[in-house]
Amino acid sequence: MSILVFTEHRNGKIKKHAFEAVAYAAAIAKNISSQVIALSVGKVEEQELSLLAAYGAHKVISVTQDAYNYLDNQLYSQLIHEVAQNENSDCIVFCNSNTGKAIAPRLSVRMKAALVAGAAAIPSSFNPFTVKRRSYNGSAFSNVIVKSDEKIITINQNSCEVAENPVPVSIEQYTPKTDVAVAKTSVKNVDVVAGKILLTEAGIVVSGGRGMKSGDQWKPLEELAELLGAGIACSRPVSDEGWRPHDEHVGQTGKIIAPDLYIAVGISGAIQHIGGVSGTKIMVAINKDKDAPIFSYADYGIVGDAFDILPRLIDSIRKFKSA
Amino acid sequence: MKILVCLGNVPDTTTKIRFNSDMTRFDVTGVQWVINPWDELALTRAIELKEQSGGKIEKVTVVNVGKIDSEPTIRKALAIGADDAVRIDADAADSYFIAAQIAEAVKSEKFDIIFAGIESSDYNAASVGGMLAEFLDIPSVSSVSSVEITNDEMILKREIEGGKETLTIPTPFVAIIQKGICINPRIPAMRGIMMARTKPLTVVPPADIQLMTEMSVFELPPAKGTCKMVDAEDTDKLVDLLHNEAKAI
DSSP: OEEEEEEOOEETEEHHHHHHHHHHHHHHHHTOEEEEEEEESSOOHHHHHHHGGGGGGGGEEEEOGGGGGSOOOOHHHHHHHHHHHTEEEEEEEEEHHHHHHHHHHHHHHHOOOEEEEEEOOOOOOTEEEEEEEGGGGTTTEEEEOOOOSSSSEEEESSOOOOOOOOOOOOOOOOOOOOOGGGGGOOOEEEETTTOOOOTTTSSSSEEGGGGGOSSSGGGHHHHHHHHHOOOOOOOHHHHHHHHHGGHHHHHHHHSSOOEEEEEEEOOOHHHHHHHHHHSSSEEEESSOOOOOOGGOOOOOEEOOOHHHHHHHHHHHHHHHOOO | OOOEOOOEEOOTTOOOOOOOTTTTSSTTTTOOEEEEEHHHHHHHHHHHHHHHHTSOOOEEEEEEEOOOOGHHHHHHHHHHTTTTEEEOOOOOOOOOHHHHHHHHHTTTTSSEEEEESSSOTTOOOOOOHHHHHHHHHHHHHEEEEEEEEEEEEEEEEEEETEEEEEEEESSSEEEEEOSSSSSSOOOHHHHHHHHTTSSSSEEEOOOOOOSSEEEEEEEEEOOOOEEEETTTHHHHHHHHIIIIIIIOO
């Protein structure tokens, strides 16, 4: 038996979340004496693929045919099913990303395998197979018992320790038998902002709320983000007002993120916002209202006006960086 | 053409989440129930598409898996502008169960466009739409933030990391809807509320579907320690704490 991990990359670079998925699978494999096999779809160099071995992948299957250049949910789920059959995989691990959410549910029905979506920790028990997952928009977790032999897990960020566990690896270039005519979607245009730090991949996220007063006053936040190599996010009122694009909205109906450090500036901390950032490791809140709910979620807080504090904070970080 | 919108009945998004004493059940005391926020956006877009279609889209149907207590939420969808509704009379156990029930209930009616909200605000599994598409053996597109119909061609935009893709797709298909699909969800007008009372709401018995998962216990996140306050003048101190204590920078 084996555990198959669908590993995502961006422009040929394997994502941090994908390494975590491999580490997650390795943690399961150790407990049920199984082996971790990674599947990569798209053009990724062998040298990059071999990095997956550091986290416990014994074998990497690489599919690079042009038919797989764009995500088609039917084509991809059939491909993964085919590989799972070849490799005798009874457990499939995905990142709980846009791509994972697009494919894993289809595969679950195809394989008649239970799906645990949004796992927040490695399984707490292997018999019965029990996994803790995020629910109620991050306000709670539910422990789910899997009743089928085959299972699919999509993991949230920061759901396990990304432990190094180097193993020898073989890389196999694979030509799928799946009929590419099952793909019915046809991508006409791709519009990607080059160089933008992805919120779902960023270690540090700087986020602004209504306290930033208007869309043209974002400069100090942008400066802070650039200094920290951070992604930029916002609360819902900000994107609803059109101050910032929707893809920067984190919260219940926006993006769910789990950075190591989240700096919330002028965000009051409504429960809907917290739902999107509850996986954050360390939270800093800057708000002029000392009673703002955000301070009951934050680890560090400063009460004061954002436009007064941000320039000082930027100076302090500059000083720290140059020290 | 016909549009189907999958509808979840969920606790209002400001609900304080509590469980019974042995943590096996969500405590529904005093909870207000609403249309799942993403489903509400999907429904709004479905109604807009019907209005813009010049009669080509004959109707918008909503489907829900739930017991009788989800009917006020279904009526609200009818008041917003859905034409009719189907309620599958079963507790919504998990995503697989819900998708299998909906597939059974709608397969004979052949909807051209099916909308499902990307996730529910209670279970958050983001799975029903994809599972339903696989049960029906039709294409699906996830993270959809725009659906337009131009000269009978279906043009969808989906969010990818760092941007968007525009794609076309033949009917029938499932579009899994996220934020951005419409500006604001519609709210029912008085006329809509009156009309909703007489719109058809069909209740069908559930199919026999085997459960793939079982709920064990719920957990609340560990309580946060107190927030360490730093003087507004002393941003050096914050940087020091983030570096030496939190090891975050």
